Amino acid sequence: MNPPGADTVLVRFSGEVGVKSRSVQHRMERQLRQNLKQMLARHDLDVSIEAEHARLYVHTTPEEVDAVAEVTARVFGVTSVSSVREIDPTLDAIRDLLAETAREHYESGTFAVRARRAGNEEDHPFSSTDIEREGGAAVFEAAQASDIEPEVDLDDPDLTFRVECRPERAFVYVGIQSGAGGLPLGTQQPVVALMSGGIDSPVAAWHLMKRGCPVVPVYVNLGRFGGVDHRARAEEITQQLTTYTPDGFTMWVVPGGDGLEQIAEETERYQMLLTRRYMLRIAELIAEQTGAVGIVTGESIGQKSSQTSAAIRVTDAVTDCPVHRPLLTLDKHEITDRAREIGTYEESTIDAGCNRLAPENPATRPPLATVRETEPTNIKRLAASAVEQAEQCNLEAPGDNQLLQ
Numbered sequence: 305m306n307p308p309g310a311d312t313v314l315v316r317f318s319g320e321v322g323v324k325s326r327s328v329q330h331r332m333e334r335q336l337r338q339n340l341k342q343m344l345a346r347h348d349l350d351v352s353i354e355a356e357h358a359r360l361y362v363h364t365t366p367e368e369v370d371a372v373a374e375v376t377a378r379v380f381g382v383t384s385v386s387s388v389r390e391i392d393p394t395l396d397a398i399r400d401l402l403a404e405t406a407r408e409h410y411e412s413g414t415f416a417v418r419a420r421r422a423g424n425e426e427d428h429p430f431s432s433t434d435i436e437r438e439g440g441a442a443v444f445e446a447a448q449a450s451d452i453e454p455e456v457d458l459d460d461p462d463l464t465f466r467v468e469c470r471p472e473r474a475f476v477y478v479g480i481q482s483g484a485g486g487l488p489l490g491t492q493q494p495v496v497a498l499m500s501g502g503i504d505s506p507v508a509a510w511h512l513m514k515r516g517c518p519v520v521p522v523y524v525n526l527g528r529f530g531g532v533d534h535r536a537r538a539e540e541i542t543q544q545l546t547t548y549t550p551d552g553f554t555m556w557v558v559p560g561g562d563g564l565e566q567i568a569e570e571t572e573r574y575q576m577l578l579t580r581r582y583m584l585r586i587a588e589l590i591a592e593q594t595g596a597v598g599i600v601t602g603e604s605i606g607q608k609s610s611q612t613s614a615a616i617r618v619t620d621a622v623t624d625c626p627v628h629r630p631l632l633t634l635d636k637h638e639i640t641d642r643a644r645e646i647g648t649y650e651e652s653t654i655d656a657g658c659n660r661l662a663p664e665n666p667a668t669r670p671p672l673a674t675v676r677e678t679e680p681t682n683i684k685r686l687a688a689s690a691v692e693q694a695e696q697c698n699l700e701a702p703g704d705n706q707l708l709q
């Protein structure tokens with residue numbers, strides 16, 4: 305819902321970026337602007353970006369303002385966006401635009417006008433209260449003229465008209481859309497993301513991206529223990545995440561079948577745990593090669609027998625690399641809700657784990673020493689050889705108008 309003629313997207317990013325030291329803030333803002341420019345350019349959206357006090361103004365055209373707002377809201381570090389129209393900072397101009405906006409958008413229910421003013425009496429001979437009163441009257445009259453019964457509710461209005469008045473210009477807008485939040489992508493060091501193609505791992509990877517970490521997605525092909533379309537699903541779902549990046553990912557597809565065969569052949573108990581340890585070995589090797597400083601997985605405590613707190617202790621012991629589990633304490637429905645919100649749910653409704661190795665009575669409190677003794681002695685070599693044979697595929701971020709959701 306935009307004021308008529310809105311041609312600018314107001315981008316707010318204060319939040320956490322705003323509380324850093326000056327130099328860190330500059331670095332973060334620079335990265336945010338660069339990511340934003342790249343993401344907009346990819347969609348062929350021609351804009352000019354203006355920076356001002358923990359805000360950006362992305363100037364575009366009324367025809368493209370919604371598309372610009374949608375892409376901008378996906379940029380990590382952005383807390384919220386509004387499509388605004390810029391006008392002269394005079395009461396007349398503000399009244400006129402509020403009346404015009406009311407004619408277009410106010411159909412029923414209650415309303416309020418909220419105004420903020422920066423500047424002094426020399427800049428504007430009126431206060432923010434004057435804007436609210438005069439602006440409210442303009443909306444009221446415009447609604448009555450359109451045969452609507454206007455009603456003011458200052459506490460909980462159905463529709464809020466907003467005005468920001470600055471010394472040189474004023475902005476009018478109606479909606480505030482939440483942004484992706486977090487920190488600009490690229491302001492932290494990268495991590496390897498173990499991507500199964502299920503619901504959880506893309507959400508976990510998204511959370512690390514949200515905190516500024518670029519990800520190196522890794523899919524371990526499970527050979528006969530996986531499903532035929534698992535790789536395609538993992539790629540599709542990782543592709544969905546590219547909509548949050550300026551330039552997509554290089555995804556590693558690792559042929560893990562030999563390692564799994566060995567585990568299946570040599571061991572009986574702890575096969576799932578040994579598989580998880582094998583995957584972490586693979587992830588660690590890829591981290592070394594790509595300069596990544598951690599691994600992210602979609603595990604959450606107790607969701608499966610291989611994800612009990614004791615099992616996690618056993619899997620973690622295989623690597624020195626920190627394993628990040630942002631979903632650790634979330635319930636399944638919370639993870640699913642988040643997957644829907646970020647647009648990865650549809651692609652991930654398959655059972656993508658290595659369930660064909662799951663024993664009937666899995667060990668939920670496995671002793672680390674026993675698991676270590678059980679592990680095939682050549683597993684390290686098998687992991688290294690799998691990584692050597694890995695395929696690297698470029699997953700490009702979508703361009704043009706391939707916006708999701």
Ligand SMILES: Nc1ncnc2c1ncn2[C@@H]1O[C@H](COP(=O)(O)OP(=O)(O)OP(=O)(O)O)[C@@H](O)[C@H]1O
Nearest residue numbers: 498499500502503504505523524601602603657658
């Ligand atoms: N084939 C695979 N390739 C890469 N990573 C995997 C693979 N299978 C599992 N993982 C990683 O291990 C985690 C736990 O996998 P598992 O299948 O046990 O649990 P899950 O809760 O069903 O996870 P998901 O919903 O992500 O598949 C996944 O979130 C993912 O990070």
